[in-house]
Every structure is written in structure tokens, then in C-alpha cells.
Amino acid sequence: MKDTKETIVKFENISMQFPGVLANDDVSLEIKKGEIFALVGENGAGKSTLMNILYGLHTPTAGNVYVKGQKIEKFKPMGAIEKGVGMVHQHFMLVPSFTVAQNIVLSREPKKMKFLYDLKKANSQVRELSEDYGLKVDPEAVVGEISVGLQQRVEILKTLYRGADVLILDEPTAVLTPQETDELFKVIRRIVEEKDMTVIIITHKLYEVMAISDRVGVMRQGKLIGVEETKNVNERILASMMVGREVLFDKIEKTGEPGNVLIEADNLFVADNRGLMAVNGVSLKVRAGEILGVAAIEGNGQSELVEALTGMRSVKQGQIYICGQEASGRDPGEIRKMGLAHIPEDRISTGVAMPSSITDNMIIGKERRSEFSVKGIHLKRSSVARYARELFDKFDLRGAGVDTEVGSLSGGNMQKVVVAREFSLDTPVLIVAQPTRGVDVGAMEFIHKQIIEKRNHGCAILLVSADLDEVMRLSDRIITMYEGRITGEFKAQEIDKRDIGYYMTGSRTAGGGEEGA
């Protein structure tokens, strides 16, 4: 690494406020020309927002951005592209029905006869470009029909076609296989060395940071916590910077002995939305009075596992038993009747009806009980209101009152509505996914206490979380998942965070030691 490098991108006191969320909080950062800079942080730490600002997709609420010494006045993608900034988004920005070449040249199409699109020239230009950078693609293939790895290559070529020399990659490996990841890293190194490009890579996989970057910046809750030379840090240091809340909590007392098996999955196969297999033969058991934590990096099948267990996603093969009853092939309503409650990983899309009041959101699932409706039909509004107020107080919801629209609540309060509804169902089985994602520390502590209390009362709890500290703090047993398979199983006291990390990234499996990293 050369030392005297000029600054190519400069963020100055950037703040970004979205309704209800301060996504960036006074961030100042300089990126040097010709380096590979990694930006790490948990989900919702504000990494993507910061980069979207650089790419002109958001206008920051406060602060300035400079590219190559010029201040950005108007935040528009076109302006960023003209300044040589290119971005590969986490969700690919490709038109599925267009060909590879048509996607790459989009908005800068070669023309003939002044206004006609020169499709042939587009193909040949793309072919040349792909050979020049050693990124092989078929210009005439339809994008919707090629693999994710190739789609990403198309995205990179798209930025190169536009003459980008600053390349932002947002979670580029989230959707790639290990082989594709290796390939991508080779490409990144090559374009940095040969073409003198600058690469900013957003990720939450720490070993990747160590493998590819020159410098690393850590973000947490919208703030930039620190910037270090990669050679001066290790994964452990980065992890504690990322999470940084270990010391905050008191111990929560766990009591009681595990009882009968209440959640059981046997050789489960589940497909994702694209029809690709996301869960590959998972078997697990959770007993009464026990919390089983699932530690996995996003996109390794844990979401699909939860959805299959709760009936929201169909099972392709294998069995599920909830409280001893066969649950595979049942819908969520039937499984809930077997004795299951569920906190979904995404409360906004799944956990609440945003336009409805807190009361209505809390009563759903119980509205046909005789306490709340006459013969399951006529709603007893007064008892419903009384009950909602009770839960409102018990779960320490703050704010206007039970008639408030849930959509207007903060993340923490909204999550408390979900927790209140689900936990008050008093079921023997709880499936809890990302219970404290995007939730303030106070609410998090509260929710943790509720979970432990449930456990102490004899609930069987399956906990899935991207927050490793949360998993370690709450679980009795922990399993790690990688690419839809279970890679290890541990008693919570017997393993430390760092070791778990190896299993979560598939570099170790329970069967046989370390694979080559």
C-alpha cells in the first residue's frame, strides 16, 4: 500500500433523516484514490444510506459530499455517473427482459441514423468491454435467465461502461456462492491494480473485510465508529466495534429444566421465492423450557426455515411437528392452533397492519374469543379496548395511546406491539426472528427479559437473529447455519463468539474441523 494517496471522495458531516429513523448521524469520511475500502456494520447501521447519498439517490438532510474535490450540489444519479461514481446495488438494478448488452448500455445507448438504437454496436461494445476487463458475459443473453453471479458481473460492467473509476459494491457477496465470491474478489483486485479504480465495498462479513480491503470503516446506528487500516485490526476487534453493546446489560436469570420436545423438524427442504432450495435437509429439536438460537449470516436459509416452521412457506420435503402434531403442509392458522406464536423477522411487511390502530393490531388472533366477541361475531369494543390498554401498559408502550396508528410508531414501539400480541397468546411454542432488529436499547432489554421469562415458564423457543450477542445471551443451545445446512451445535456456555463465526461462515463444520479458507 502506498501512503501518499489523494482523497477521491469526501463526506463532511453527513446526516440523513428518514421518517422515524436517523439513518446517518453526522458522518465524516474520506476515501483515497486506488484503495479498496470496506464499510461494515450491522443491518440498519446506515452503510447503504451513506453510499446511496454518494450515488445521488438520496439528498442528505445535512452535510456535504465532495467527489474529486468538487462539491456535489444536486444529488442525482446522473450527476454521480458523470463524476465517475458507479454503484452495484444489493438488489440488482437490471431490467429482466432486456439482454445483457441492453442493460449495460442503458441510458447511454449507441445510435445509428441519429435516433435509432444500434443494437449490434451495443453488443460489440459490450463484448469488447468484457474482454478488456476479463469479465466474461454473453451480450445477447436475457438478464432474467442468467445466474445471480453473472447478473452481478453485468452490474459491474454497467458501471465500467459509464466510465466509473469509483465503484461502490453494496453487499456484493450476499447472493454469491463461495466460488463466485473468490471470482469477484479477483476481479476487484484486478480492476484496482490494472485500471487504477477505487472500490468501496459494503458488507457485514468480517472475514471478507480482512481478505479484500485496505482500510475499513465501521458504522453503528448511523454513526461512523472508526476507520482503521485493515492490517491493524482483526475480526474480533471489528465485531466489538460493530456491536459495541456487550457491557450494557445485566444478567437475566434462567431457571427450570428442559421438558418435552415441542418443536421438531426432520430433514427439512424449503425453496426460496425464486424456486431455489434455501433450506437443505435441516433437522432440529427444541424442548419445553429451552431456547435454541440459530446463528447465521443473512441469506443462509434461516428466514425460509422460520417461514416453513410457521406455515408461511411450503415444505418441499421433510416433516415438522409442533407440540407433537404434524405441521408440514398446514397453513399458519392451523399451526397457530397447535400452540405456536411467532415474531416475524420483518415487522413492517409481516407483523402489523400499519394503517390500523394499536388496539386492532393487538387483538388480531383473539378477536373471535368469547371474551371479545359475542358468538365470535359481535365485537365487544369495550372489553377489546380494556384489554388493549392492559397490554399497552404491561409492555411499556409509550406514546399517544391505544388508538394511535401503528404505522406512526417508532421501530421499538412497533416491535413491542408485535411482541405483546404474540406473547399474550400464551402458547407453549414461540418462534422468534430478529426480535430486536432496529430497536432502541431500552426496548431491546425489555424484549429480552420477556423472552427469558417465557422460557422460564416452560416455553419452547426458537430464536433466529443476526445479532450474535443476542443469540449468545438468550440461548441455551446454539446451532449455526450456512447455505441452508446446520454446520454446528453447541451449548451456549461452551463456545465463544469468535468460534461461532467460523461455523457461520462455513469455514468449519461440526463434522470435520477447518476447511481451507
Next chain:
Amino acid sequence: MEHIFDVFNIGLLQNTLRTATPVILAAMGGLMTEQAGIMNIGMDGMILIGAFVAVAFSFACASASIGVLIAVLCGILIGLFFALFVVKLKSDEFIIGMALNTFAGGLTVFLLRSIFGVKGTFSNSGIVALPKVHLDFLDSIPVIGPLLNDNSIFVYITWILVFLAWLFLYRTPCGFWLRAAGEHPESLETAGINPDKMKLMASVLCGIFCGFAGAHLSLGYLTMFTEGMSNSRGFIAFACVIFGMANPPKVFLAALLFGFLDALGLRLQSVGVPSDLTSTVPYIATVLMLVYVVVSTDRKKKKKTKQQLVEASERA
């Protein structure tokens, strides 16, 4: 047996062309908005206003071309108006489309009454119709000659417009942008082009096409204006757009099919088959086609998963 020749003759094809033309024009407009990701059910109103304006100005200026020109200008204005709500103010496109139909229905009749003092129909020898085209050399060719000759000039212009619509959408950069705005607006935005501008353009183009459709209806197909004369052609055009998957040649064929069934219905009536029943065929076909598309994509996905399951069990 003779009946078959009574029904299936050149007259049938001629009628097909005649009845299909206004639908084709409107459908070309509808496919622009559809491609740009706007569900446009306001075409009926757009056609109606075009038809009225064309007649009014043809009568007032004693010129069919001025009538057409003003109808198209009006179409641009309506397209802008539609875009103002749907694109700029993000109103529900469905509500605006319905309201536009109601508005057009009310306005044309109101103006008909207020300006021309008539109710129902305005027909006057002062309205200049669009010219019919007769090419002598076609006379010598059997079947094609009588089929292609003596049509309103708009029949031919329509064919050119279908080609231009295809050329625009599939062979110009702007057409690609418009399609990208409908299919995946984020990718267009990140490529530096505002998808809203493309949507605006699509709705203006739709206005223009519907203006043409209206003008043809009142100056080419007939030479008068009748209350509600669009007669649900906007909805038929919408069905064609869906049926033809918003692809100009396919939509063109779909519209011809609708026109054919319409013409066939009239003919069949002469041999005792009710035209009302034949008219239902295209609508039922559209519904069946939608179902078919869904079912077949679903089947493909399931196949993919099954394959993987087999692979997984082989690995294990």
C-alpha cells in the same frame, strides 16, 4: 353451405379492417402506458373527447385535417392532465381513469348541447370527412384489391403507426427507457434517467393515439358525433393490450381479432346467430389467456424446485 359464403367473403374482411382501426389506434396508445407501468382505463374518455373535438373543428374550419390536428393536440393535453395526476401527484390511476371516462362522457354531451344545440347526435353536411384512398393499380388484383382499396386514409396511417410504435419501443433508446420505466423503474433511475419522465411521455403518447382514434371514429368510420360513441372501445383496446402483452404487432393482431369477431357477429346475424354472443368471445379469451400465463409460469417454477430436490437427494 351457401351460408358460409354469405358470411365469409371480402366484405367481412373489409368490415374487420374498418371496425378494428379505431381500436388498433387506441390500443397502440394503451400499450405505451402499459409498457410504462400505468394501468390506463381512461382511454374510453380520451377517444370520446378526440371524436368530439375532431367533428367540432372539422365543421367549424371546414377541414378534416384541422379536425384531426386539434383532436391530437387535445389528446396531448389530456395525456398531460392524466400524467399530472397519475405520475406527478401519484393518485390512484384507476380512480383517475374512471373519472376521466365520466368527465369525457359529461363534457362531450354538455358541449354538444351547448354549442350545437342538439342532443344525441350531431350530423351535418358541413362536417368534412376524412378522404378515402383509391389506388387504381390495386383494382386488377383480386381479393387484395377490393380489400385494400377505398378505405379511409386512417386505415393506412394506422398500419404505419403500428410499425412506428414498434420501431419506437424496440429500436430506439427512448423506447427502451420507456419499457424499463414500466418493468423496473429503479434500474432506469440508477442509470440516470427519471422514470417519471418516461411515464409522462407514455401518457402523452397515449393521448395522441387516442386523439387519432377518436378522430378516425367521427371523421373516418362515421361522419358525425354521437353521444358516448366510443362505445367501450377504450375498454376493448385495453383488453387488446392485455391480450397482446403490450407488444405492438401482437396487440395489432389482437385488435384485428376483436374487429373480426365484431364484423363476424354482424354477418352471423344475417344467418341467425346473435352478434351479442360472438362479441363476448374476445373478452372470455382475454380472461383465459391471463389464467394460462399464470398457470404456465407457476409450473415452470415448480419444475425448477423439483429438479433441485432430486439433485439434493443425490448429493446426500
Next chain:
Amino acid sequence: MHKITQSIKQNKTYLISLIISITAALIIGGILMDVTGFNPFESYGAMLRGAFGSARVFGNTLTKMITLCLTGLAMTVCAKAGLFNVGGEGQLFLGGLAATMTGVYLQGASPLIAVPLAFLSAIVAGGLYAWIPAVLKVKLKVSEVITTIMLNSVAIYVCTYLVNSSGPLATHDKGVLGGSDAVPEAFRFAQLIPKSNLSTAIFYSAVIAFLCWYIMQKTSIGLEMKVTGENERFAFFAGLPKDKLMIWSMVASGAICGLVGMFEVYGYQIRFQDSISNEFYYDGMLVAMIMNYNPVGIIIMSFFFAVIDIGASAMEFSTGVSGEISEIIFAVIIFLMAAEKGISKAITKKNLQRKVKKTMGKEVQ
């Protein structure tokens, strides 16, 4: 009383913009009259007289209101559960025809048997016809908006075929052009005001409206419907029978439309004709949309629209202003309300940004 003031307070901005929109639309209508050489005050006066001037015309206004209100509620019932029934017109046709033919075939039977059967046939015909697009939507995710539009045309064509000149259900009565046989007099609804269209249908309608309001606002099923409409995935997650809710709400919507068709015939049209409805459903749909699917609001707005609609035809008769001005006024109200929603969204967004900037500014200092 307290409840009413509270709900007015909650929807204050909405009500204000509604009043402004209506006023503006009426002014625009007035300007149109003025430009075309009519005195707007006189014309509006004639409109009011046309709607309220006598018991007879007031009866007609109320009849119109029933139609608007029921069709609006039909739209509301399914929209609450997240489905858009654009096919009410077709369901209205089929329901009307089914009820009419039931009456015709049961000629001579006791009205106590025939009339309930007519109700039933209208409900079944309208409901079944709405069931098709509902199932296609729920099971196959085929857009119900498109399928209902298509099925509308199919139903209207088929009904037209059945009752017109050579159709199998056409009447042989002399001097009647098109249409089915007349419903036997014993089965028809009693007229409440002589020579007016108003019949006992208004009582049946009140019952239906009450049921709609009751189910949507006061029952657990209504709550489940609302939640399903707001977030289908949430409903699925919470274990609600969302498919059933969606399908049944659509069927209910179709059944109401079918009943509207029946009321048209049994109330005053006597026989089924292809002119049974002049896009009544679309007007009702627009009323429902303007009122944000609020049942009470729909009833009030239906009355307002009915006054303008019925008043406008009388106005045309007495002053010469085209009655179609009513359609223009409707449309303008909708445009203004739609614009207001967009504008107020933009304003709240800007306000939020401004607020944030202010607080951020303070923090920096």
C-alpha cells in the same frame, strides 16, 4: 354526539378538502353554464327544484340515492378486504335478469314464496359472477381489475342477447321494444309516492346498508377483512382465513350488485331491459372512492350525488342546460380530491424535511 364530534375532528382536513372540492366543482359547473349562456343561479335553482320540488321528484332522488349508495357499499365491502370489484355493472345485469325471470316464471305463485326466491336468485347470480374473478385473484393472482372489466362486457352482451328481439327470454308483449316479460304486479315493490320511482326498495336497501355498516364496523369479521385489505401478508401470518375473507367479500359485493339490479326492476322498471343500468355501478364506485370507503360518508355523498343527478335532468328540461353537467361536476370533485391527496402527501413530506433540518441545525450548533 361525542363520538360524532370526535370523528369529525379526526378527519378534519379530509372534510375541509371535501367541502372545498365540492364548492369548487359547483363553481366550475356554474362558470360552464355562464359561458354557454345560462344563468348559473337560475340553473342551480332549477336543479334544486328538480330534486326537491315535489314529493314525486324527491322520491326519484331517493331512488337514485339507493342505487348509488348500494353500489358504493358493494365496492366498499370488497375494497376493505383488498379487492377491487370493477365488475359490478355485469353483476347488476345478471342479478336483475335472474330476479326478473324468477318472478316471471313464478307467475301466479304466492308473493311470499316468489319474492324471497327472487331475492335469492339475484344474490346467487351476482355473487357467483363475482366469485369467478375472486377465485382467480386469490388462487392464481390474476388481477381482478382486468378480469372484472372483461366479465362486465360478457355479462352485458349475454343479457342483451337474451332479452332482445329474437332472444330466448324476450317478451312477446305488444308495443314493447326489447326487454323481458314484465314481473307480475303482485311481486313488484309497492310504490311509496304515486308516479315516483320510490318503492319499498328503500327499506330493503336500508337493511342492506345497515348490515354492511354493522359487519364492517362492529364485528370480528369486519376487523379481519380490514386487516386483510391493509396487509395481506400480515393476515396470512396471523392465521386469518384471508383467502376465504377475500373471496366472500367479493361474493358479497357481487350479491349486493345483483340486488341493485333486482331493485331496479321490481322497484320501477317492471321488466328487464338492456338499459337497466346506465353505468350506475361506476358512479357508485366513484362515490365510494371519494369517501375513502367510509359507509356513513357514502350514504351522505350518495344523497348529494343523487340530488345533482336527478336535479340536472329537471334543470335540462326547464332551463335548457345540458343535464350532463352533473357528470362533469362529479368528475371535477374526484379530480380535486385526488389532487388534494397527492398535494397533502407532498406537503407533509416537505414539512417533515423542514422540521428535521431545523432540529438538525440546532444539534449542530
